[in-house]
Amino acid sequence: MFFRIFDGRFASAGLFFAALALPMAGHAGSALAVDMGCYSCHGAYPRGEAPGFEQLAGKYAGLKGDASAEQKRVDKWRQGEWLEHIDAHERVSPETARVLFHWLVEGAK
Numbered sequence: 765m766f767f768r769i770f771d772g773r774f775a776s777a778g779l780f781f782a783a784l785a786l787p788m789a790g791h792a793g794s795a796l797a798v799d800m801g802c803y804s805c806h807g808a809y810p811r812g813e814a815p816g817f818e819q820l821a822g823k824y825a826g827l828k829g830d831a832s833a834e835q836k837r838v839d840k841w842r843q844g845e846w847l848e849h850i851d852a853h854e855r856v857s858p859e860t861a862r863v864l865f866h867w868l869v870e871g872a873k
């Protein structure tokens with residue numbers, strides 16, 4: 765009897781954390797984009813030549829499920845290889861860039 769109650773508690777704690785972790789994982793990218801100032805150029809009213817994040821998400825949707833293609837894209841972006849050099853892009857750490865790109869590939873939600 766005691767063990768049954770004990771098990772039940774553990775199972776529900778596990779479910780509780782799983783439910784909490786999922787939406788948070790989705791949020792990490794957008795919160796990061798806000799923190800890093802990305803929205804000041806890529807928001808709903810894009811600045812200059814900057815494409816909006818929704819537009820970029822559409823462009824990167826094809827990378828979904830291909831981690832190595834995604835990573836190549838991240839590296840090029842950070843090096844400013846295929847864009848004019850933009851400070852905000854080059855300042856981003858490799859890890860942060862990876863999270864931000866993954867968020868875009870997943871639809872920028």
Ligand code: HEC
Binds near residue numbers: 803
């Ligand atoms: C100062 C304005 C500015 C800021 C801040 C900025 N960007 Fe950009 N970004 C641009 C411009 C302009 C372009 C388009 C350059 C071009 O097409 O030559 C661009 C292009 C991009 C692209 C498209 C690359 C491609 O596939 O063509 C991505 C992805 C991107 N930015 C992500 C980000 C992220 C993530 C952040 C935040 C860390 C960020 N940007 C911050 C101006 C900015």
